[in-house]
Amino acid sequence: NAGVTQTPKFQVLKTGQSMTLQCAQDMNHNSMYWYRQDPGMGLRLIYYSASEGTTDKGEVPNGYNVSRLNKREFSLRLESAAPSQTSVYFCASSEYKDRGLADTQYFGPGTRLTVL
Amino acid sequence: KNEVEQSPQNLTAQEGEFITINCSYSVGISALHWLQQHPGGGIVSLFMLSSGKKKHGRLIATINIQEKHSSLHITASHPRDSAVYICAVREAQNNDMRFGAGTRLTVKP
Numbered sequence: 001n002a003g004v005t006q007t008p009k010f011q012v013l014k015t016g017q018s019m020t021l022q023c024a025q026d027m028n029h030n031s032m033y034w035y036r037q038d039p040g041m042g043l044r045l046i047y048y049s050a051s052e053g054t055t056d057k058g059e060v061p062n063g064y065n066v067s068r069l070n071k072r073e074f075s076l077r078l079e080s081a082a083p084s085q086t087s088v089y090f091c092a093s094s095e096y097k098d099r100g101l102a103d104t105q106y107f108g109p110g111t112r113l114t115v116l
Numbered sequence: 117k118n119e120v121e122q123s124p125q126n127l128t129a130q131e132g133e134f135i136t137i138n139c140s141y142s143v144g145i146s147a148l149h150w151l152q153q154h155p156g157g158g159i160v161s162l163f164m165l166s167s168g169k170k171k172h173g174r175l176i177a178t179i180n181i182q183e184k185h186s187s188l189h190i191t192a193s194h195p196r197d198s199a200v201y202i203c204a205v206r207e208a209q210n211n212d213m214r215f216g217a218g219t220r221l222t223v224k225p
Contacts, residue, residue: 042202042214043204045213107159107160110159
């Protein structure tokens with residue numbers, strides 16, 4: 001099992017460019033999450049998906065869109081990147097249909113994004 | 117102000133020392149989690165607590181619901197314990213998660 005995989009690991013964008021962060025899990029989990037982590041701050045939930053075809057806004061959804069393509073994949077799209085979106089992005093998955101952390105939540109390795 | 121506060125922000129210890137990391141929160145919760153973030157960035161769930169105490173190997177987590185406080189203890193610390201430890205709470209009202217900023221632990225040999 002690969003667990004939760006994310007691509008790319010690193011990305012540099014110019015202001016206004018768009019990109020999609022990819023996330024996939026092979027554990028047959030129902031719930032998937034996108035978080036961002038900024039220095040001195042805790043992880044913040046961007047979007048959450050309880051199942052294929054459903055998504056729900058988290059704490060900081062502005063500037064992002066998501067797509068739950070199937071049970072395995074959950075992508076995060078930045079349509080017009082801004083310097084404020086410079087951050088480390090983590091994808092996670094959980095067996096439970098719940099926007100909160102379950103007993104075991106699995107995180108991907110993270111994507112370090114810089115917007116110039 | 118963050119709903120979840122951790123202390124200390126940074127902690128350096130010698131191998132073998134007993135480590136305590138503290139977490140205080142200001143909201144009603146249904147559960148509290150401790151996570152470990154490795155230097156490479158990967159995050160691992162360590163514990164989920166709703167009351168009392170849990171132990172896994174050299175790690176012990178306690179929670180006092182009345183005082184809205186949790187501690188993570190590491191006994192006989194080792195350099196491989198060096199990581200950022202994150203406290204997260206699940207709000208009882210809406211199931212939203214609130215994360216602390218983390219405590220960076222460095223254990224020197």
